Amino acid sequence: MWPSSWMNPELQTFREQVRRFVAAELTPHQERFAQQQHVDRPIWNRAGELGILCADIPAEYGGSGGTFAHQAILFEEQAYAGDSAMNVSVHIILAHYILNQGTAAQKAKFLPKMATGELIGAIAMSEPGAGSDLQGVRTTARLEGDHYVVNGSKTFISNGYLADLMVVVCRTSDVPGSKGISLLLVETKEAPGFRVGKKLHKLGQKGNDTCELFFEDVKVPKENLLGEVEGRGFAQLMTELPYERLIIGVYAVAAIERAVKLTVDYTRERKAFGKSLIDLQNTRFKLAEAKTHAVVARTFLDKCIEELLAGRLDTVTASMAKYWTTDLQCQVIDECLQLFGGYGYTVEYPIAQMWADARVQRIYGGANEIMKELIARSLTSG
Secondary structure, rough: OOOOOOOHHHHHHHHHHHHHHHHHHHHHHHHHHHHHHOOOHHHHHHHHOOOOOOOOOOOOOOOOOOOOOHHHHHHHHHHHHOOOOOOHHHHHHHHHHHHOOOHHHHHHHHHHHHHOOOOOOEEEEEOOOOOOOHOOOEEEEEEEEOEEEEEEEEEEEEEOOOEEEEEEEEEEOOOOOOHEEEEEEEEEHHHEEEEEEOOOOOOOOOOOOOEEEEEEEEEEEHHHEHHOOOOHHHHHHHHHHHHHHHHHHHHHHHHHHHHHHHHHHHHHHHHEEEEEHHHHHHHHHHHHHHHHHHHHHHHHHHHHHHHHHOOOOOHHHHHHHHHHHHHHHHHHHHHHHHHHHHHHHOOOHHHHHHHHHHHHHOOOOOOOHHHHHHHHHHHHHH
């Protein structure tokens, strides 16, 4: 792998710890996770014991007091191992909503339990009629006394099956557009009227539980309104999106690096026309292109990580990272699969699963077309 500028000996030690966790708890069970469509809940608790779940949350709230670099290492190691089942990214994104947008009481109540894995987090944004355009959200939350009453439905919700705590994007007023949107913290185990629908059968990432959710007169304490100010939901979402989109880029680049390594190893061993595949000019040129893509993507990603660590990563650059790395991920993995021939289309070879897992990267976190629109607006607004 190309050496990252932000790595240091302390982070390398952390990487080794994470690698052992992934090898012991995730890698051996991928087939079972895919069949049951979720990871085993005790794995979250073991990750919490190791300080992996909320590595960049301050120690005063139960986290490990690290930085985004620690979380990036976890996401990289999952990608290098081919794990797409344990969705830690959504969990830690929710933790950052609470850390950066929540009240002191909300931080004290929820973050320590998220760090230990006692609470598993989810983010309920998408609806059957509202995906990347969150201004189209129809789920409502009406204040009645000391509770909000929530009605509506959500779909494509990662961790929806296991989640104990989720932030729900909803309308708290009839004001049109984004001004009527708020974020509510829903504790699912204490919410009569909340129901998890079917786990969705997906093209890839089969071990990652993704569900439909239904809210029928669900009562949520008014103190669970994130930040305790109505109408700030859209702004809160926009504030946290650069963090979320860079996480997607981390997964994408690590997957590209893994695909190149797997394909180089395979083409060295596979024979065709009396020689190794890697000795054929077409193979060598394809691999040269893939390796170049991997190094360029890593260089850009590392720069973005440096900017985030310094507090300078802006929405436009994060949008560039999200769209470009995920487009490239799909392109490179597809080229690598081609070099595996027929074997690349069989699930016994990990490149096939990587191909299926990669496709959704261009959709969630804001579809890549939306990323391009955000970048384009920056060109015309100045």
